[in-house]
Amino acid sequence: MFRAHLTLAWQWLRLPLALLSLVGAAIPVLGISSPWTVSAPSVDAILASAGLVGLLIAVVAVLAGAITGDVLWRQDARHGHSYAMSLPIRRDTFLRYRAACGALLLLVPAIAIFLGIAAINVGAELPPGVRTYAWETASRAWVVMVMALSLTLGLRLGLGVRGRRVLMGAAMLMTVALWLEPQVSAGRPTVGAVITVMFTGRYSPFAVLFSAWPVIDL
Amino acid sequence: MSFPIHLANVSCRMGRDFALRDLTLKVPQGAIYGLLGPNGSGKTTTIRLIMGMLRAQDGTVVVAGHTMPDDAHLALSAVGYVPERPHLYAGLTVNATLAYHASFYATWDATRATQMLDAFDLRRSQVVGAMSKGETGKLQLLLALATRPSVLVLDEPTDGLDPVARRDVLSTLLEYVADTGATVLIASHLVHEIERVCDWVGLMEGGRLIQEEPLVAFRDSLRRLRVANAPATLGAVPFSMVARRTAGRGEEWVVRGHGADSEAWLSRSGIEVIEAAPLDLEETVVELLRATRRPRPTEVR
Numbered sequence: 001m002f003r004a005h006l007t008l009a010w011q012w013l014r015l016p017l018a019l020l021s022l023v024g025a026a027i028p029v030l031g032i033s034s035p036w037t038v039s040a041p042s043v044d045a046i047l048a049s050a051g052l053v054g055l056l057i058a059v060v061a062v063l064a065g066a067i068t069g070d071v072l073w074r075q076d077a078r079h080g081h082s083y084a085m086s087l088p089i090r091r092d093t094f095l096r097y098r099a100a101c102g103a104l105l106l107l108v109p110a111i112a113i114f115l116g117i118a119a120i121n122v123g124a125e126l127p128p129g130v131r132t133y134a135w136e137t138a139s140r141a142w143v144v145m146v147m148a149l150s151l152t153l154g155l156r157l158g159l160g161v162r163g164r165r166v167l168m169g170a171a172m173l174m175t176v177a178l179w180l181e182p183q184v185s186a187g188r189p190t191v192g193a194v195i196t197v198m199f200t201g202r203y204s205p206f207a208v209l210f211s212a213w214p215v216i217d218l
Numbered sequence: 219m220s221f222p223i224h225l226a227n228v229s230c231r232m233g234r235d236f237a238l239r240d241l242t243l244k245v246p247q248g249a250i251y252g253l254l255g256p257n258g259s260g261k262t263t264t265i266r267l268i269m270g271m272l273r274a275q276d277g278t279v280v281v282a283g284h285t286m287p288d289d290a291h292l293a294l295s296a297v298g299y300v301p302e303r304p305h306l307y308a309g310l311t312v313n314a315t316l317a318y319h320a321s322f323y324a325t326w327d328a329t330r331a332t333q334m335l336d337a338f339d340l341r342r343s344q345v346v347g348a349m350s351k352g353e354t355g356k357l358q359l360l361l362a363l364a365t366r367p368s369v370l371v372l373d374e375p376t377d378g379l380d381p382v383a384r385r386d387v388l389s390t391l392l393e394y395v396a397d398t399g400a401t402v403l404i405a406s407h408l409v410h411e412i413e414r415v416c417d418w419v420g421l422m423e424g425g426r427l428i429q430e431e432p433l434v435a436f437r438d439s440l441r442r443l444r445v446a447n448a449p450a451t452l453g454a455v456p457f458s459m460v461a462r463r464t465a466g467r468g469e470e471w472v473v474r475g476h477g478a479d480s481e482a483w484l485s486r487s488g489i490e491v492i493e494a495a496p497l498d499l500e501e502t503v504v505e506l507l508r509a510t511r512r513p514r515p516t517e518v519r
Contacts, residue, residue: 075307088291
């Protein structure tokens with residue numbers, strides 16, 4: 001049954017995943033190779049462009065996960081989930097299969113990112129002491145993709161109209177609090193600091209996205 | 219008698235209004251049960267409850283011995299379903315659709331599926347989204363029957379199909395039932411279609427089941443009487459007056475429970491019966507719906 005789910009997911013996702021894989025592979029190749037093809041760049045210049053590449057890879061990873069989740073959900077949502085609900089399978093199992101298929105297929109763009117970074121070793125001569133982190137960056141991108149996939153499916157599953165309103169209300173409150181806080185905080189922990197810890201703290205699930213991406217480092 | 223589909227005192231609310239109110243419906247084993255009713259009467263809601271797609275606020279729904287929707291994954295392995303509107307994945311080919319559907323059923327009959335593909339003139343390479351309404355209807359019936367279900371739930375299975383496709387769908391359904399003795403529930407507003415294939419009939423209106431009987435009893439439950447010399451007020455009568463209206467110089471009555479007692483009473487009352495005729499199924503349905511929508515007639519209108 002899982003194979004049937006996987007085949008189906010591949011049919012729906014092959015085109016967007018192929019495009020994202022191309023982009024994912026191209027970003028490190030174009031972003032890192034160019035600075036020192038003309039003249040030998042400084043290590044600082046390489047690290048600066050690697051920072052931008054890391055950010056772009058993170059964006060591609062989030063997009064890949066979110067698009068995968070959305071496509072997998074939308075195929076059933078189009079008909080009010082009528083077909084899926086008429087099949088003899090527990091609903092949570094069905095959703096787990098869908099999520100697992102998405103996670104598995106997201107290995108395709110993750111591998112493309114790995115190959116793109118690995119290609120830098122072949123196509124460009126790095127200054128001594130500088131190395132690429134292909135495996136680490138690709139694994140990390142895959143974790144981000146799976147996180148975005150889970151979030152998309154979770155939000156689609158768990159949020160009806162009321163849930164979306166609550167979430168939007170919370171986001172608006174947070175925005176207002178961030179705007180007001182310089183005027184009311186006097187040395188106390190600020191909302192901004194709390195949000196920063198929430199998203200980038202060591203134990204935050206979002207830290208993988210917001211902390212530094214060492215595509216290339218010393 | 220066992221009932222593979224049994225709804226007991228089911229109420230289901232959609233928003234502020236009740237879509238179903240205290241509905242009890244029993245489909246006997248081996249019956250082809252036609253669920254009739256106008257649009258909006260609650261047929262599709264009833265079917266969605268039976269399929270475990272909705273949860274009733276009150277009452278119980280039992281299908282193939284399993285409580286819905288909690289045990290839907292168990293019950294649905296014995297249920298073939300044809301929805302009111304096509305719900306298959308539009309981008310898939312027929313072949314991919316068959317493969318995906320088959321993976322959920324241990325009882326999938328690939329030979330029957332191939333035979334039905336040929337009989338319905340469907341090609342495996344056709345894309346579902348590009349198929350005509352008739353072809354999609356046939357494919358959905360194929361998917362339902364190739365799982366060899368003991369219970370079939372069909373929601374307006376021939377609605378919008380051309381006469382040839384309709385005939386193909388109904389004859390295939392009847393062949394399957396003759397072979398397997400499956401229990402079938404068909405919701406439809408096409409009375410003639412129900413009359414052709416069903417042996418039990420239930421009539422819904424306003425979220426309630428207003429009558430449920432074997433087809434023959436249902437059809438024979440009402441009589442149309444053309445009478446003359448009837449007084450304006452009848453008083454106590456030994457039958458149930460469903461409709462009473464003027465017709466030419468006399469009156470036309472639609473009554474339930476017409477028999478020897480009522481004939482004797484009519485004779486004693488000096489009312490002349492010009493004609494007493496049975497109604498066909500469509501007339502019976504129309505009269506019952508009219509009677510449900512207005513107060514019971516006591517005087518001539």
